Amino acid sequence: MDKARQKNLPAEERRNVTVEAVIELAATTNPGDITTAAIAKHMQLTQGALFRHFPNKEAIWQAVMSWVAERLMSRIEKAAKGIKSPLEAMQAMFMAHIDFVSEHPGAPRMLFGELQGAKATPAKRLAHALLKHYAEHLYELIDAAKSCGELPSGLDNQAAATLFIGTIQGLIMQSLISGDMEQMRRAAPGVFAIYRRGIICKEFEG
Template structure:
């Protein structure tokens, strides 16, 4: 108990984010209450709201953490990889590995996008998708310059399909109730994706 009492405000916020991410892997995010979050943390709701003004602020902090983690993971995976298609594959696998480690994240993000009204968290999810998409387009444009892609390929569609392939894996894993194995399925999924965009005669 004394350890919890001596946590700094920033440490308390970080612990709240970690708790929400964990709970989203166990429960439906849409029905997750601040009372449930506080209960898991072993604090009162009053203590929770000393660090967050409201529930929206909690969700915004969680999405901010997810955004930072995802972008850092995919950037690190692609760093130093000269071939743009190999960099795309590294990003795809790194993203899948992150989801396997944090199985509640896909449901959390999808739940925010389905929110009936705009919230700070839902806007942040859309911002994450826009940043991610820009990075994909940079790599696809470089692959196009190197003539690695089919001549008629629409890069915007290719970027959308990259994200869609990941989302398809997530949905299949959610249906099977086994998100942790998404990393095992990711290489084959990316192989199918790249066959759809690669120039004829290119290396597999």
């Protein structure tokens, strides 16, 4: 976005552009090393212009986590909507999550960075809330799958949800390490198929 146009952006749009700039920077820079000066430079603005919309760096990070949480949950919920089979809905969520991260590789780096931090910042609380909301959505689908006979009644909901999220995180980490975000998309269908076979095991029958 050119500098002249940025000067005329409404306040809310300017905040969104700032958040997107941080996520873009996080795709190639350690989130802990991203300064407000670097953000302003990336946006071709002064730090003064940046702080007209955010009181401090912590507020920017909080806005970033809110952006990630809202858009990720919207993406996965939309993907699962209208799918009658709970297991198929879970697969749609899995693939939608992978697609989201592939499009915004800075998002998981920001999320992991906040969760690893020692301080209980507003951004970290948002990251925890995102994971809690995500898990609760999975619990609902797992219960529905049990009710319709797609999953065994004795399956541990928390363990199944933890494995679902952890499997995605593993794919993300491997792609970030390799520098090939498309690796996730290539691997995701086969990985989910293995996950699915694991949770439908009859050994979990109650």
